[in-house]
């Protein structure tokens with residue numbers, strides 16, 4: 001079952017709202033309150049400043065002396081001293097020509113109306129009490145910080161829900177408040193696992209270390225969530241249920257987040273448990289990574305299930321779970337999205353919004369987004385420095401320099417170096433490439449054949465096409481043989497750069513007919529920017545010389561970005577007809593496509 005990602009995001013927020021509702025308020029000492037959210041309005045108890053005080057170390061003077069002159073220095077008023085304790089009868093009582101040595105922050109004596117900074121006096125330093133000092137003329141009120149000029153009493157400083165930061169803690173402390181009423185953080189338990197997870201730090205054959213629990217814990221730390229328990233499960237659904245039961249009994253979490261175990265495999269314990277609940281939904285949403293998703297209410301505890309590939313867990317947390325927690329509880333950070341210029345061409349995939357990890361940074365005052373690593377959801381290490389996810393709408397074609405939406409990580413680092421030149425994306429080692437493409441021109445062959453992929457018969461079309469392309473001097477890896485229903489996923493990986501840079505030429509063979517499994521034309525058709533129907537007409541004319549069956553191919557050709565694509569039939573004859581026609585054409589097409597590029 002498929003759901004749109006927007007509807008799923010809203011559904012998650014509703015689920016949290018319905019099951020958890022309003023979180024209780026708790027009281028915390030100010031020193032611990034940073035990162036939590038106010039549970040009530042923060043209102044000033046006192047004006048700030050709470051008394052008139054001096055902004056400078058200097059001499060305070062009375063109204064009659066504003067015109068300047070020579071004055072006799074009285075006793076000091078240091079910060080923290082009540083002036084009447086020094087000037088028992090007021091400053092004027094001490095003498096009408098008094099200059100009061102007063103320090104920054106000290107309370108202003110009653111008769112003082114202005115401060116002259118000590119540097120403006122002559123001599124430009126504090127002199128002994130009883131000595132004389134020459135002061136310039138000043139206006140009333142100079143360097144006097146008036147009571148309440150920062151904030152009056154009874155004023156709202158920060159409304160309920162505000163995230164508490166150091167400035168708010170300091171402001172409250174300056175009001176004498178030592179405690180905060182904060183909204184409790186959602187109490188979350190994390191369960192990851194599967195039989196492939198190994199504990200400790202010694203590698204074991206066929207096992208992997210748990211990356212996803214630390215991933216969620218890391219996100220919790222930067223997003224103000226409270227993790228109350230973690231658990232691991234095996235591939236046995238009873239074991240998983242026991243872990244869930246035990247965590248609920250011992251920790252009463254508000255929410256359980258699980259990672260893994262929800263896709264189509266035989267050991268998907270989370271899926272198996274959720275499917276027993278009538279409150280659950282398990283399916284896939286139109287995004288990648290993070291396609292498989294699920295939720296349900298177990299007893300009264302909501303479970304949100306994200307997919308197990310580490311990048312999928314990360315993307316699901318950032319695009320779905322954390323925004324839902326923000327929307328419902330204002331916990332963590334409000335998601336922030338910006339527009340940046342992408343530095344390389346990107347192509348969206350069919351029917352899904354793709355999220356790619358990226359570094360967003362300033363270059364010459366412009367915000368540049370640079371994709372990090374390839375798209376595969378197992379490629380965790382390739383994008384360690386990323387500070388955003390860029391959003392690529394389905395089948396979008398975004399050219400270098402065009403705007404792209406970037407969802408910033410809450411702890412975004414802006415010091416990353418970005419390369420603004422088109423294509424300046426750092427290279428990474430592609431996962432599926434079989435041969436480095438060093439020659440000037442490159443090609444790829446994909447054979448779409450469910451039976452060949454299953455090994456029912458050996459594929460001849462692929463080697464034949466590759467051999468021909470080699471003879472034309474196109475660096476071409478071994479043909480990829482995929483089942484018809486996998487072609488779509490293969491194309492997703494191809495445009496996401498997982499096979500390395502897109503080739504100049506892409507030839508497919510198979511899946512162009514009208515049998516129920518044939519879908520090459522539908523899949524490839526969505527990616528073409530320009531159709532070249534006459535190319536396939538030429539292939540047809542070549543084919544019907546030999547057999548009328550040639551007319552049964554629905555094959556198409558065209559340009560995808562800067563790649564020429566042709567979909568040939570699966571039959572040996574069809575491939576030969578295609579080669580006969582394309583042999584004359586592909587160099588010209590590739591040159592034209594490249595020339596087109598030079599005009600920009």
Ligand SMILES: Nc1nc2c(c(=O)[nH]1)N[C@H]1C(S)=C(S)[C@@H](COP(=O)(O)OP(=O)(O)OC[C@H]3O[C@@H](n4cnc5c(N)ncnc54)[C@H](O)[C@@H]3O)O[C@H]1N2
Nearest residue numbers: 192193209210211212260261262263264291307308309312
């Ligand atoms: N036939 C299909 N297979 C898969 C589909 C599909 O639609 N049809 N979807 C793929 C996608 S997309 C994803 S994402 C994954 C999601 O799988 P699960 O959520 O069931 O996760 P697992 O199968 O348990 O694990 C997937 C992958 O991630 C590794 N993993 C799991 N947990 C951890 C962990 N804690 N730390 C590190 N790595 C972990 C696990 O070893 C697997 O490699 O399904 C695809 N398959």
Ligand code: MOO
Nearest residue numbers: 289290291312377
């Ligand atoms: O959702 Mo999976 O994350 O596409 O790789």
